[in-house]
Amino acid sequence: MVAKQASSDPTDPRVTRSRRVIIEAAVALLVEGGFGAATVEAISARSGVAKTTIYRHWPDKDAVLRSAVESIVPIATAPDTGSLRGDLTHFAEDLARILTTPPTSALIPGLVAAAEHDPGLGRLLAEFTAGRRRPVHDAVIRAVNRGEISAGSNPEAAAELLLGPLFYRRLLSRMPLTAGMIEHTVEAVEGMLAAK
Amino acid sequence: MVAKQASSDPTDPRVTRSRRVIIEAAVALLVEGGFGAATVEAISARSGVAKTTIYRHWPDKDAVLRSAVESIVPIATAPDTGSLRGDLTHFAEDLARILTTPPTSALIPGLVAAAEHDPGLGRLLAEFTAGRRRPVHDAVIRAVNRGEISAGSNPEAAAELLLGPLFYRRLLSRMPLTAGMIEHTVEAVEGMLAAK
DNA sequence: ACGCTACGATACGGTATCGTAGCGTTAGCT
DNA sequence: AGCTAACGCTACGATACCGTATCGTAGCGT
Numbered sequence: 001m002v003a004k005q006a007s008s009d010p011t012d013p014r015v016t017r018s019r020r021v022i023i024e025a026a027v028a029l030l031v032e033g034g035f036g037a038a039t040v041e042a043i044s045a046r047s048g049v050a051k052t053t054i055y056r057h058w059p060d061k062d063a064v065l066r067s068a069v070e071s072i073v074p075i076a077t078a079p080d081t082g083s084l085r086g087d088l089t090h091f092a093e094d095l096a097r098i099l100t101t102p103p104t105s106a107l108i109p110g111l112v113a114a115a116e117h118d119p120g121l122g123r124l125l126a127e128f129t130a131g132r133r134r135p136v137h138d139a140v141i142r143a144v145n146r147g148e149i150s151a152g153s154n155p156e157a158a159a160e161l162l163l164g165p166l167f168y169r170r171l172l173s174r175m176p177l178t179a180g181m182i183e184h185t186v187e188a189v190e191g192m193l194a195a196k
Numbered sequence: 197m198v199a200k201q202a203s204s205d206p207t208d209p210r211v212t213r214s215r216r217v218i219i220e221a222a223v224a225l226l227v228e229g230g231f232g233a234a235t236v237e238a239i240s241a242r243s244g245v246a247k248t249t250i251y252r253h254w255p256d257k258d259a260v261l262r263s264a265v266e267s268i269v270p271i272a273t274a275p276d277t278g279s280l281r282g283d284l285t286h287f288a289e290d291l292a293r294i295l296t297t298p299p300t301s302a303l304i305p306g307l308v309a310a311a312e313h314d315p316g317l318g319r320l321l322a323e324f325t326a327g328r329r330r331p332v333h334d335a336v337i338r339a340v341n342r343g344e345i346s347a348g349s350n351p352e353a354a355a356e357l358l359l360g361p362l363f364y365r366r367l368l369s370r371m372p373l374t375a376g377m378i379e380h381t382v383e384a385v386e387g388m389l390a391a392k
Numbered sequence: 393a394c395g396c397t398a399c400g401a402t403a404c405g406g407t408a409t410c411g412t413a414g415c416g417t418t419a420g421c422t
Numbered sequence: 423a424g425c426t427a428a429c430g431c432t433a434c435g436a437t438a439c440c441g442t443a444t445c446g447t448a449g450c451g452t
Contacts, residue, residue, distance in 0.1 A: 188384060236439075
């Protein structure tokens with residue numbers, strides 16, 4: 001029930017502009033200094049929008065940050081390359097790029113920690129990770145249907161085996177995500193699926 | 197050069213007791229509420245030690261938190277079970293237990309995020325992860341020496357393939373670390389090593 | 393028993409941040 | 423052109439911390 005009112009038309013360009021620059025500033029601050037640096041006053045200073053106006057559009061600081069995080073959740077691309085290896089390599093490279101390119105790259109560690117105590121951010125993280133696993137899942141199903149691998153394959157295990165090491169490098173060991181490392185990981189996943 | 201002074205004997209039981217209860221309180225707060233909840237005043241209230249005394253033993257808050265984190269870094273156990281599968285399973289189960297048991301379990305997400313902007317904690321995290329990879333590395337070397345797998349095996353890749361999915365479950369997908377999942381992962385690592 | 397040292401309690405000064413109020417100004421809409 | 427809603431500015435009140443100073447007390451070792 002979208003009640004359309006005569007005078008409060010929700011397309012006032014001032015409103016859309018304010019929201020946009022506020023979120024842009026919040027994302028930039030999150031990227032540069034993490035959740036600790038993204039204060040309302042810093043967002044105000046950076047965006048040029050008065051603090052008062054920020055509170056006119058969001059009830060509190062956390063709501064602003066949730067909007068900022070939502071605004072940059074990347075969508076997984078999922079082309080059917082025709083082969084299992086091609087599909088897996090594509091997803092791995094896609095994820096590697098996301099994990100090493102701002103803004104997502106810089107936001108992941110803070111998001112993982114914040115999700116621990118904030119249910120709203122926890123849901124966002126869950127959506128993000130599920131969205132990353134599904135294409136791998138689908139690629140395995142396609143490979144089964146093509147007869148490339150046996151029907152007993154475990155798509156979920158394949159997704160974990162492929163994505164886990166990539167996240168591990170970004171979050172834990174902090175080593176670079178090289179093309180060779182991606183290739184090795186893809187081969188290992190293929191091997192696991194073929195062994196079934 | 198341990199200069200032993202006559203009067204300032206470093207074994208005053210009051211000192212050791214204060215340091216102990218302060219760190220215990222800091223760890224408890226970190227576990228329950230993350231880095232944001234571990235304030236000096238909260239540590240003081242929880243431990244019953246005056247804030248003044250905390251600053252008598254550490255120069256600032258971050259130093260206290262670093263000590264707290266250091267105090268609970270678990271040491272990897274590394275028995276030689278005689279077979280590659282046995283070794284890998286042992287490490288995976290060991291890590292799974294650490295990732296699901298406080299205090300380490302609750303601290304990992306915050307540590308990952310804090311390490312991003314704090315070099316000191318970054319070093320601690322690097323030590324922790326390196327300490328986790330090394331036993332896997334060694335197990336692969338032993339298997340090569342036994343002739344169980346070929347000499348061309350890549351120990352680093354094996355470690356990432358084994359540890360990555362476990363951390364992935366704890367930090368990203370938040371699914372339980374089951375025995376079956378561990379078994380699948382170990383088998384996949386074995387398969388990767390055997391394929392070489 | 394006595395001196396030294398650690399400790400506790402309290403009170404600060406300083407800073408940062410959140411969220412709100414009041415009021416004048418600007419810009420979109422009709 | 424004029425009305426209205428959005429905005430900017432400034433100033434707050436309220437907390438929450440950090441880190442320090444002061445001074446009296448209590449426990450440890452000799």
